[in-house]
Amino acid sequence: MLLTPQATPIQEVRDPLLDQCGVRLLVKRSDLVHATISGNKWYKLKYNLLAARQQGQKTLLSFGGAYSNHIYALAAAGDEYGFKTIGVIRGEACQPLNATLQFAVERGMTLRYLNRVDYREKESPVLLEQLQQQFGQFYLLPEGGTNALAVQGCREMLEGVTEPFDIVACACGTGGSFAGVVAALNGQQQALGVAVLKGADFLGNAVEHWVWQSIAQRQSNWRIEYDYHHGGYAKVTPELFVFMQRFEQMHGILLDPVYTGKLFFALYGLAAKGYFDRGTTLLAIHSGGLQGRTGFGLS
Ligand SMILES: Cc1ncc(COP(=O)(O)O)c(C=O)c1O
Incomplete structure (x- = not known):
C-alpha cells in the first residue's frame, strides 16, 4: 500500500493587517494533500492504515x-x-x-x-x-482518530518545509495533530495551538502525553491559546464569519468555521494585540476539513 503524501505548497499571505504588526504569515497547505482525505486526517490515518493492513484487518x-x-x-x-x-x-x-x-x-x-x-x-x-x-x-480507531500512530503521522506534516519560521500554529480538537507538530520541532522553533472547544483544559495534558509517547522527551517550546473557540465546538460568531469571508476574498484560501477559521482568526487577533514580536514568521497549518464542500455559504 503506497502512502506517500502529495507534496503541498507553502503560501505566503500578504495582508496589511499583519504588515502593521510586523508579522509574516506562511500557510502550509496541508489541505491539498488529498482531495477527500484532507490535511491532518491524511497524516492521522497513514500509519493506522498500514498497521491495519499488517494485522490483516x-x-x-x-x-x-x-x-x-x-x-x-x-x-x-x-x-x-x-x-x-x-x-x-x-x-x-x-x-x-x-x-x-x-x-x-x-x-x-x-x-x-x-x-x-x-x-x-x-x-x-x-x-x-x-x-x-x-x-x-475490526481495526479500532478512536473518536477523532487520535492515537500514537496518528501522532506519528502528524510529525510528518512539517516534512519538506524548508522556509524558516519562528512559530508553527495549528488548530486543536483532541490535540493529537498539534502533538505531532510539537514532536517534530527543531531548535528554536515554537508551536502555538488554538483550542476550538470551550473548556478544553484537558489539552495541555493530552499534548504532553502524546509528545512523550512519541519522542520520549518533554518539549517546553509550545503553548495553547484557549480564548478563540467562539462559544464552543462548531459555534460561529458573526466576527468569525466576517473574518473568514475577508480572508477567502483576499487570499483565495477557503477556511472552515470549526477549525481553521478559528486558527487564523486567533493568529490575526493575537498579532493585533502585539502577542508576537515584530519580525516573527508564523507558519499556520491548514489542516483541511472542508470536505469538498465549498465555502459554507461564504462564496
Ligand atoms: C480541519 C481540522 N483541523 C484540526 C483538527 C484537530 O485535530 P486534533 O483532533 O488532532 O486536534 C481536525 C480534527 O480532526 C480537523 O478536521
Missing part, C-alpha cells in the same frame, strides 16, 4: 458526530485503500443524510447510530464486544 471502525471530518476521511480512505468501514455515529439517524454522512455512505461506509447516552460508553469493552458480534473483527 479488513475493516476499520471508528466513532464520530454526524458532521465528523474524521468519519468522512475514514470512509474515503477505506474506499481508496480497500477496507470496509463502519462509522458509529452519535445521536439518532436523520433522513436525508447530511453531506458528511451521505458522502460516507457513498464511499461504502456502514453507519451504526448510538444514542447520546450509550455513545458516552463508546469504548467500553461491552460495547466493543457487541460491535464485534455485529460486524466481526
